[in-house]
């Protein structure tokens with residue numbers, strides 16, 4: 001079932017096709033096909049317009065990739081996921097994110113073996129609702145009977161980024177305007193100190209999110225917060241129940257923290273950290289936007305799941321997105337992708353997608369356990385907000401020697417924060433950037449209109465060659481529904497990308513070695529002169545430790 005993609009007939013056909021496409025200019029494709037926008041754009045539920053016409057592709061490109069999907073039996077992988085098989089085989093886990101948001105029981109109805117799992121999910125959702133309502137209507141009180149006004153999430157990676165990004169994206173949907181959200185992640189205690197300095201234990205609740213409940217950073221910060229609360233309330237252990245909620249898959253570790261089991265949300269072990277925003281790890285989101293809006297977010301994610309599972313490949317947004325990524329990273333050798341958000345509230349989306357994509361598909365071993373040495377897996381994901389990034393790294397996007405495909409995002413109906421046409425200015429900037437990346441200075445029909453080229457003897461310096469691919473997402477409204485849909489869209493993009501490239505997207509072994517080594521290096525710094533004998537101490541690490549110890 002698992003195929004090395006480049007050994008397929010379809011890949012060979014794509015290689016031949018690439019030779020024909022690689023020098024074609026997008027502007028010529030547009031001139032040739034007046035319907036190009038119509039042919040290469042998709043509309044998701046009248047909510048998200050996805051324009052992928054400014055890509056170096058023609059119809060045949062997509063058709064050849066569809067041949068590849070058929071040749072590798074892509075459908076079988078989708079069916080395996082839908083059947084609840086353990087497709088995360090290196091961790092012996094199934095991958096059922098879609099069940100977390102199956103609010104109308106569509107997927108459960110198709111597979112009765114999901115019945116019990118779904119029952120647990122629904123029970124957990126009810127528990128989330130119960131907690132959220134209690135906190136938001138102030139019937140949850142602190143130990144000294146104060147209303148809760150500060151919600152501090154302590155977690156890292158997938159136990160942090162989802163809530164952090166979504167709460168910011170949906171800050172206009174804040175349920176309780178008097179409530180503040182904070183996030184602590186880093187083991188650098190400056191992170192938590194900066195927050196503790198702003199709040200009081202009396203009206204604060206900490207949500208400790210850790211799937212494993214063994215993560216160094218999270219336990220470190222959780223214990224600082226615990227001591228801070230205990231110190232304040234004169235070490236009365238009971239106070240912890242008023243000020244701490246835990247979310248984890250590891251009950252036996254979590255319970256040691258010292259709160260009632262009622263205060264612990266248990267999330268199924270198959271929920272991967274970076275795929276967990278619809279589970280109890282989304283509790284801070286549900287508090288921030290209220291439970292009804294949380295459900296709307298699940299609804300958006302669920303509708304995108306349905307779109308992914310049911311749409312023909314050709315009209316399937318996540319599939320088109322993954323095809324484009326593979327086309328660029330493996331045929332054109334473009335090794336980066338930029339996520340460019342023209343909306344301040346979406347500013348953390350690039351960071352979120354960085355983990356989702358790079359932790360999932362940044363792998364050099366294939367599904368069969370072979371080293372991959374003849375194709376590329378995850379590209380490097382980075383990004384930023386427009387227009388701020390225009391004044392920093394866009395120079396490279398336009399004229400750099402690397403070509404970086406971009407995903408642009410903007411909200412169409414941004415009526416809330418729209419002083420002096422700010423959203424129109426944002427949109428005009430986005431469209432200008434998308435257009436100029438694609439067509440360069442050929443956007444000017446008449447060379448004379450291009451003041452740069454005409455007034456200058458610096459011809460090459462001021463020239464824009466264009467032909468740089470980009471997608472544009474016009475989001476009707478950045479609301480809980482569309483945010484759910486956008487994240488689900490990228491989750492499925494990652495899945496499809498992983499399947500085509502024959503890699504397991506759901507583990508993350510690559511983070512483990514550093515964690516292990518920490519246990520050897522830390523004693524060297526803590527106890528000074530102590531030198532580890534159990535690991536290879538290269539002269540660089542040795543001398544850096546020596547210098548550090550001498551000067552600290």
Ligand code: F6P
Pocket residue numbers: 156157158159209210211212213214215218273274359508511
């Ligand atoms: O180290 C990587 C990682 O395991 C991520 O995959 C995960 O999201 C993060 O750490 C946090 O893990 P946990 O939720 O177990 O604390």
